[in-house]
Amino acid sequence: MKKNICVLGCTGSIGRNVVEIVQRFPDRYRTLVLAAGDNVSLLAEQIKRLEPEVVVVRTEAHAMQLMAMDCARKVTVLFGEKGYEAAATHPDVDMVVAAIVGAAGLLPTVAAVKAGKALALANKESLVMGGKLLMSLAREKGVDILPVDSEHSAIFQCLAGQRKKDVAKLLLTASGGPFRTLDKKSFSTIRPEDALAHPTWSMGRKISIDSATLMNKGLEVIEAMHLFSVPVEKIDVVVHPQSIVHSMVAFCDGSVMAQMGVPDMKGAISLALSWPERLPLDLPLPDFSRMNLHMEKPDLERFPCLRLAFEAAQEGGIFPAVLNAANEVAVEAFLQSRVSFTEIPELITETLLQTENRFVDDMAELIEADAAARVLARSFVERS
Numbered sequence: 001m002k003k004n005i006c007v008l009g010c011t012g013s014i015g016r017n018v019v020e021i022v023q024r025f026p027d028r029y030r031t032l033v034l035a036a037g038d039n040v041s042l043l044a045e046q047i048k049r050l051e052p053e054v055v056v057v058r059t060e061a062h063a064m065q066l067m068a069m070d071c072a073r074k075v076t077v078l079f080g081e082k083g084y085e086a087a088a089t090h091p092d093v094d095m096v097v098a099a100i101v102g103a104a105g106l107l108p109t110v111a112a113v114k115a116g117k118a119l120a121l122a123n124k125e126s127l128v129m130g131g132k133l134l135m136s137l138a139r140e141k142g143v144d145i146l147p148v149d150s151e152h153s154a155i156f157q158c159l160a161g162q163r164k165k166d167v168a169k170l171l172l173t174a175s176g177g178p179f180r181t182l183d184k185k186s187f188s189t190i191r192p193e194d195a196l197a198h199p200t201w202s203m204g205r206k207i208s209i210d211s212a213t214l215m216n217k218g219l220e221v222i223e224a225m226h227l228f229s230v231p232v233e234k235i236d237v238v239v240h241p242q243s244i245v246h247s248m249v250a251f252c253d254g255s256v257m258a259q260m261g262v263p264d265m266k267g268a269i270s271l272a273l274s275w276p277e278r279l280p281l282d283l284p285l286p287d288f289s290r291m292n293l294h295m296e297k298p299d300l301e302r303f304p305c306l307r308l309a310f311e312a313a314q315e316g317g318i319f320p321a322v323l324n325a326a327n328e329v330a331v332e333a334f335l336q337s338r339v340s341f342t343e344i345p346e347l348i349t350e351t352l353l354q355t356e357n358r359f360v361d362d363m364a365e366l367i368e369a370d371a372a373a374r375v376l377a378r379s380f381v382e383r384s
């Protein structure tokens with residue numbers, strides 16, 4: 001039987017890869033629901049190719065624009081928060097791929113879990129913000145969360161068939177980003193186009209900047225804590241510029257398992273769609289005969305975002321959500337050239353310092369904390 005899929009964030013870097021895989025395996029998958037943000041023209045193309053029943057866009061104006069197009073005649077067009085929720089909970093959908101970027105992905109992801117849908121999770125921000133709540137909801141609903149993030153997919157694969165009590169450490173690999181070897185004195189002159197040029201992966205704009213500051217790895221540490229129920233003390237980051245080892249797990253007997261492959265997200269995405277099966281993707285194998293795999297320690301002094309994320313993970317409460325919100329504001333401001341590269345961690349630090357931490361037990365409080373952190377962070381952008 002075909003698996004009916006809803007792709008949240010179908011027009012993004014992850015979403016386009018999902019669409020490619022679905023088109024390649026039409027006997028296995030059908031995209032019943034496609035949810036984009038603002039890219040109406042790409043969504044229109046995807047509608048022609050995939051013939052979904054339902055599509056969602058961010059605004060009513062986008063929905064009107066789409067409905068005026070020939071390709072959307074037979075499609076139900078929805079928009080906004082209610083639209084994403086309807087998409088994620090559509091009764092005929094078997095699996096939701098959560099690939100909206102940032103905090104905007106939280107509510108549809110929660111809706112999918114509440115509706116008991118299998119979840120292929122790319123949107124790491126939802127776990128950073130509300131990991132405890134989301135994971136306990138998933139347990140309550142018996143929902144399988146299949147990680148799409150390459151490191152978490154790697155760890156998931158290394159853990160398969162292992163006993164949790166035998167795990168000594170999760171070792172998350174980081175490429176180190178485009179400035180791994182750059183002198184700290186030059187950091188203040190980094191331009192958005194320099195930071196967007198990721199050395200190994202092709203990804204959306206926000207995550208590319210996060211990789212350049214190493215905040216991506218910080219967010220991934222928090223994501224791993226929740227996904228694998230492991231305390232932060234059992235998670236290490238290893239810089240590995242070639243991005244061939246996607247991550248590793250060390251066990252109590254000193255054995256270390258690594259998952260490897262070329263840096264192409266189709267591997268992790270297809271595994272989340274097909275687990276426990278594997279699809280014949282024909283990706284090239286890494287050329288080990290020419291490779292000298294390099295690993296080194298992360299430099300927390302040049303990349304303070306990673307340190308901030310470790311600290312927020314240790315603090316818990318609303319701090320990871322505040323860190324995430326401030327980071328989203330800072331990255332957006334950096335992309336608009338309103339703050340410099342070195343001001344990104346400064347702005348996050350200021351936001352955390354001005355926030356009193358507290359522990360919350362519902363999503364509404366978490367969203368309130370996110371909103372308050374954004375107001376603070378934006379005020380720092382205005383001042384800078």
Ligand SMILES: NC(=O)C1=CN([C@@H]2O[C@H](COP(=O)(O)OP(=O)(O)OC[C@H]3O[C@@H](n4cnc5c(N)ncnc54)[C@H](OP(=O)(O)O)[C@@H]3O)[C@@H](O)[C@H]2O)C=CC1
Pocket residue numbers: 008009010011012013014015035036037038039040058098099100101102104122123124125148149150201202203204205206207265
């Ligand atoms: N790219 C990668 O290789 C990896 C990504 N991830 C994670 O996956 C997620 C997606 O990343 P990526 O694909 O790179 O991001 P992109 O920026 O390429 O795509 C983001 C997607 O989200 C949609 N979107 C943006 N804002 C909103 C909003 N407010 N409401 C609804 N939809 C919105 C966009 O729509 P539109 O374009 O139509 O406006 C687009 O479809 C992120 O959380 C990222 O951290 C994790 C591992 C690897």
Ligand SMILES: CC(=O)[C@@H](O)[C@H](O)COP(=O)(O)O
Pocket residue numbers: 149150151173174175176177201207210211212216217265
């Ligand atoms: C592909 C993927 O999973 C990204 O999150 C990737 O890890 C980014 O690279 P960095 O290791 O540079 O953050």
Ligand SMILES: [Mn+2]
Pocket residue numbers: 149150151152220
């Ligand atoms: Mn990753």
